[in-house]
Amino acid sequence: MEGSEEKNSVSLEDLKLKMADFAKERDWDQFHSPRNLLLALVGEVGELSEIFQWKGEVPRGLPGWKEEEKQHLGEELSDVLLYLAGAQILLQAELSKVFQA
Amino acid sequence: MEGSEEKNSVSLEDLKLKMADFAKERDWDQFHSPRNLLLALVGEVGELSEIFQWKGEVPRGLPGWKEEEKQHLGEELSDVLLYLAGAQILLQAELSKVFQA
Amino acid sequence: MEGSEEKNSVSLEDLKLKMADFAKERDWDQFHSPRNLLLALVGEVGELSEIFQWKGEVPRGLPGWKEEEKQHLGEELSDVLLYLAGAQILLQAELSKVFQA
């Protein structure tokens, strides 16, 4: 439970650092291209969609889903978030809109 | 070469019949839901994107790609087309715009 | 009805020619980049998804949809198909798999 709250307090800044490490460790030049990262994001959203593709409508909270299905889902959501954070670094874009309204 | 021309003369109607067979053979109820099929389409577009995600800019005609890479690509393009044809059946939508201009 | 059958007999080869004209008329260099076209395809699939995003489950055949909604849908499906045909040109990929099985 404590672990869960810790996760929730992860900031966007943390995420960006995480992504920077991720790319640096691998010394992957491909991470330096915005369109590479964008296509990787599209790929991850595709994998997320595949989890839901043959299920018909799904109620919120996913009652009846197996633990490993939920875990797989969490991983795909994480991947989308990670590449989104990466895009933010490369694009030096501000995620301003969310926090104004 | 003849085979290739034959492929090219495949019509959208042929594709719809192909998709109908595909679904019927499997007796998959999931094919009867437009949003299932739409998410499957998104998933296939994601797989297509993954082929290109770490490649940087790619020249047309794909010089230097291995034969199996090209074949894999052809399969993903086919999958997108197949689900698109399926969507057309379920939605009973006309692909009119393309042919007017 | 006759018009509809005519549409259905449109072949993939016709589509490729259509797309080639479309690009040529505009003399758009951007059409010459596979990844440009791929991202355009992703964009069109996004527009298709937006039509369905707040609707909950949708029954096949779209009972109750207004004529203009159906027309809009047909246009988006057409756009996806058009860019898919364009991708096929640039990639010189064969849509073989669909027609074997």
Next chain:
Amino acid sequence: MEGSEEKNSVSLEDLKLKMADFAKERDWDQFHSPRNLLLALVGEVGELSEIFQWKGEVPRGLPGWKEEEKQHLGEELSDVLLYLAGAQILLQAELSKVFQA
């Protein structure tokens, strides 16, 4: 500059609360369906792709982009992030993977 650091310390928990407010203010039942939200996410990723679709390769940091283009980009990235946070609420999924490694 201070404002920018403030934004960066926004946590995933903040984002979830933001999304919950967003949905609650509008009393939109559609937000209660995971697949609605997923399709909305796909739609936003499509809009993000459209920004890059005809640009060819784009260098990191986006040199030469106009201020309004960058702002538009920031908005689209924010939209993706917002729907991703919404998906997380509905799915009660944990974004664990990112923070383990």
